[in-house]
Ligand code: SF4
């Protein structure tokens with residue numbers, strides 16, 4: 642039997658702002674919580690947005706590369722991260738939780754929506770399978786309430802943003818990869834955190 646779907650553009654769950662609020666430990670709690678991924682060319686744009694709006698932000702490195710065997714960190718940074726504004730690492734500083742404004746889905750609006758990072762544009766697509774089928778982040782509320790029918794939604798814009806990220810952040814197979822431990826997260830987890838700084842990843 643052939644099932645023909647009517648593809649609708651992806652739309653956030655009414656009232657949800659979860660992905661702009663809750664940050665995750667990645668790849669494990671030891672590394673602390675991550676921020677919103679920023680490519681190097683986005684860093685300056687986001688810093689300018691913050692200056693223009695008078696928003697206080699914190700940007701940390703995320704992934705670095707080195708060609709040589711060295712112990713003191715990478716020689717180039719290929720990804721940064723925009724950290725949450727709360728001490729537990731949550732809540733993007735550009736999420737407008739103070740005014741009465743609302744996003745189209747009724748959630749909190751993004752103050753820099755038109756200039757938001759590619760990572761925000763790609764979400765909730767996390768990656769694609771070998772057959773180029775989009776895989777969604779199951780933490781997204783949309784995935785939780787649409788478990789049976791995510792394929793009925795069109796994710797063209799999200800996939801285009803993911804493609805840009807992949808194209809702009811290719812990692813040479815010979816490079817050594819470093820990940821930045823943020824030392825940011827829930828108070829109860831603090832004892833598990835690595836010191837803030839670069840950690841060489843297993844080859
Ligand atoms: S978690 Fe999912 S449904 Fe909620 S705002 Fe983010 S993308 Fe939209």
Ligand code: SF4
Pocket residue numbers: 660661677733734735736737750751752753754757758761
């Ligand atoms: S930049 Fe905007 S869309 Fe991205 S996490 Fe922050 S508030 Fe959300």
